[in-house]
Amino acid sequence: MNTSPAPRRSSGPTRVTVLASTVAVVCLLAAGCSGFGGSDADSNDTSGKAGTDRIKVALITHGAEGDAFWDLVKKGAEAAAAKDNVELTYASDADAAGQAGLVRDAIDERVDGIALTLAKPDAMKGVVAQARAAGIPVVGLNSGIDAWQSQGMLEYFGQDESVAGRALGDKLDDLKAEHALCVIHERGNVALEARCAGVKKTFDGQTRNLYVDGTDMDEVTSVIAAELRQDPTIDEVVLNGAQFALAAVDSVKEAGSKAKVATFDLNKDLVKAVQGGEVQFAVDQQPYLQGYLAVDAIWLYRFNGNISGGGEAPVLTGPAFVTKQNVATIAKFAANGTR
CATH class of the missing domain: 3.40.50.2300 (Response regulator)
Structure with a gap:
C-alpha cells in the first residue's frame, strides 16, 4: 500500500511500541526547538540543520482562512523544515475540491513529499493516488485516521x-x-x-x-x-x-x-x-506536534527509509486534557505560539 522508496533510501521499517514512539517524539521535539525559525532560514547558516540535500515538501490542509489552529500546525512544520533543510510550502482550502486542486498543483511542481489532511477523505482519493503514481510519498495528519491506510498513505499523525x-x-x-x-x-x-x-x-x-x-x-x-x-x-x-x-x-x-x-x-x-x-x-491534540512530525517523517523516509508505526499504526498526538488544575504548565508554551 505504501509508495516505494527511491533507491537511495533504505527499507525495512520496524514495528514501534508505545514507549519507543514516545521517546522518538521527545527527541524530535528537542531537535526541532533548536531550529525553530521557519523554513526560509538563511541557506548559508547550517547550524542545527541536517546535512542532507534540500528537498521540497508541501503541507496542504483543509484549514479555513483565519483559523489560528492551523498557525500552530504550520509553525511545527516550519520548525521541522528548518532543521531538515526542507523547502516547505503551505496551502489550505476549506473546500474539498479546492484542497484537491492544491494537491494536484504540488504534484505538477514535482515536490518530494506531501503532508495532507483528510477531513473529507473521498474527495482526496484521486489526488492521493496520483501522487503515489508520480512516486511522491504522502503522509496524513490531523484528519482521516480511518482513511489514511486505505488510501495508501505512508504514515499518519494525529488524534483518534x-x-x-x-x-x-x-x-x-x-x-x-x-x-x-x-x-x-x-x-x-x-x-x-x-x-x-x-x-x-x-x-x-x-x-x-x-x-x-x-x-x-x-x-x-x-x-x-x-x-x-x-x-x-x-x-x-x-x-x-x-x-x-x-x-x-x-x-x-x-x-x-x-x-x-x-x-x-x-x-x-x-x-x-x-x-x-x-x-x-x-x-x-497538539497541532504543533502534528505539523512537526508530518514534515520530519517525509525527511526521514526520503533519507533513511523510516516509516513511523511501520505503516500499520498511527502516531497519536492526543487526547490530553487541559484543565484549570494543569493549565499553568501549558500556558508558557501557548504564549510562545506552540500549544
Whole structure:
C-alpha cells in the first residue's frame, strides 16, 4: 500500500511500541526547538540543520482562512523544515475540491513529499493516488485516521477523534453533566462527526448535535444562544475548536444560561479562558506536534527509509486534557505560539 522508496533510501521499517514512539517524539521535539525559525532560514547558516540535500515538501490542509489552529500546525512544520533543510510550502482550502486542486498543483511542481489532511477523505482519493503514481510519498495528519491506510498513505499523525470524544463523554459524567450540546462547525468533516459520536457513546446524559456555519462567528454565537434559550436543560456546550468555544462563552452570557463550556483544541486565548474559569477544560491534540512530525517523517523516509508505526499504526498526538488544575504548565508554551 505504501509508495516505494527511491533507491537511495533504505527499507525495512520496524514495528514501534508505545514507549519507543514516545521517546522518538521527545527527541524530535528537542531537535526541532533548536531550529525553530521557519523554513526560509538563511541557506548559508547550517547550524542545527541536517546535512542532507534540500528537498521540497508541501503541507496542504483543509484549514479555513483565519483559523489560528492551523498557525500552530504550520509553525511545527516550519520548525521541522528548518532543521531538515526542507523547502516547505503551505496551502489550505476549506473546500474539498479546492484542497484537491492544491494537491494536484504540488504534484505538477514535482515536490518530494506531501503532508495532507483528510477531513473529507473521498474527495482526496484521486489526488492521493496520483501522487503515489508520480512516486511522491504522502503522509496524513490531523484528519482521516480511518482513511489514511486505505488510501495508501505512508504514515499518519494525529488524534483518534472517536477516542477523544469518548474520553470527553467520560469527563462530562465525572462532572455530573446531564444534557450536552455538541456543536459541529463544518458539515461532512469526519473528524468533527467522530468526536460528537464518541461523546454520545460514553456520556450517560443526553447528547444532541448542533450544526453551525463556522465561517460566520456572529452566526455561531447567535445560533448557540438561541438553542440555550430554547432549551434551558442544556448544561454543557461542547465545541470543536478554541475560537468557537470562546464564542460559546458569549452565547451563554447572551442567553442568560447556566451551561458550562468545554472544547476540543487549544490556543493561547483559550488557555486564558481555562485559567479564568470561563471554559471548563479543553482536549488538546497538539497541532504543533502534528505539523512537526508530518514534515520530519517525509525527511526521514526520503533519507533513511523510516516509516513511523511501520505503516500499520498511527502516531497519536492526543487526547490530553487541559484543565484549570494543569493549565499553568501549558500556558508558557501557548504564549510562545506552540500549544
